[in-house]
Amino acid sequence: MKFNLIIIFFIIFISKNLYSDETSEWLKKEIDIILEAYKNQNLSNENRFLLIEETINNNFAGTGIAKFVAGKAWKKSDKNTKKIYIENFKRHLALNIASMMQGYSDQTYELTKSKYDNKNQVTLIDMEIFSDTGSVVVTWRVKEAKDRFFVIDLIVADISLVVTKRSEFNSMLKKVDNDLSKFNEVLSDQNQISYQKITE
């Protein structure tokens, strides 16, 4: 029986490591798609962003994050408002990430550490981005659902993108009495400004 227990523990240990490796491989593939899009000079700025947006939408838990950052405003909104908000948020998320990744496009990177957080069932993957003067570490939080991985957060210099967005949205939502439909207008306007900047 003792032998069996050792084998079970060994298998659990191995499977967690394999799981982390699998997650890292998946993440590397998706990051490369984004960085390659920046390096591809044949793409127009608009097409480049649309390609990146598609990659982000396919790999981020966009709807889940949208609900989380909306906070209290989510509950009292109707179905249609929520639907518009999710669409707006996904574009907003893509614009934010695309804008940030743009700065890293001419640098090399390495996925340096991968760790599975048993308690929260989240894989944390550290990505070290190297420049001539130093390096910066970006941590990706990845969660699995039904045989697929989804990024649920991105941490740069100890700052969580999702927590920052929640704080930022909360501040703006307070100004419109937590009315998500009014907030949709603000978000849509901001998206247009950001879109123009990234595609110009």
Next chain:
Amino acid sequence: MSKKNVILFFLFFSLLSYKVIASDADQVNTDSEDFETTTIEDEIYDPFEPVNRAIFSFNNVADRIVLEPIAKGYKKLPSPLQSGINNFLSNLRAPLVVVNQLLQGQGQNAFQSSGRFIVNSTVGIFGLFDVAEKMGLEEKEEDYGQTLATWGVGDGFYLVLPLFGPSNLRDTSGMVLTMLTDPINAYAVSEGEAWLVPMRTAANAVDTRSQIIDEVNALRDNSVDYYAAVRSSYYQNRKAAINNVDDSELTPLPLISIEFE
């Protein structure tokens, strides 16, 4: 192995390799309670928000007109020169880092930082080269704000300081303590070279800003409320610095559970 154990193993592997047809990320949703799981934004006490916002706007303009262009110019300098300046400025901060590490009871870190200062100031030619890093003496930053926090002093209210940017009551007190006790500044003043103090502050600002040009621009260009985004970022960053733990573990985890509709 008994038949019972074989069945158990079979069940175990079945559970591990359970595969379901993947769906599109668009269908991902969360538990209804997920969006109520954190109150981090409510923890930030900002009673002077209107005044802070006004100063923030002023700082933002000053950044766009003065600091950012200088930082961009600095970024065009040869990389070894940038690294040298960064190392030099960092080495000047080392004596106070040691003091704060001692005040926080981090004897080993203080010993290591002292070693860094001695090695880099001598072998590293006045701190221009980070020789200590190559010897395994890792750089660690500590300041009076962090020390006060370790002693149990709370954040106090949020403050935006003209030109210095985001802070809070505790960290502002820490900054004043730094100005009053920094031995390098004190030496410069005693030698009649007080002009070096603001020069050093400006050089630190340019060096730091040059390292976060893309991140700041990404945040500024894409925020619905840039002020709130910077405020939140400041608190998260300070919290991580105070706790001295792995940032990826410390940063609050949004409990986004994934389900399929």
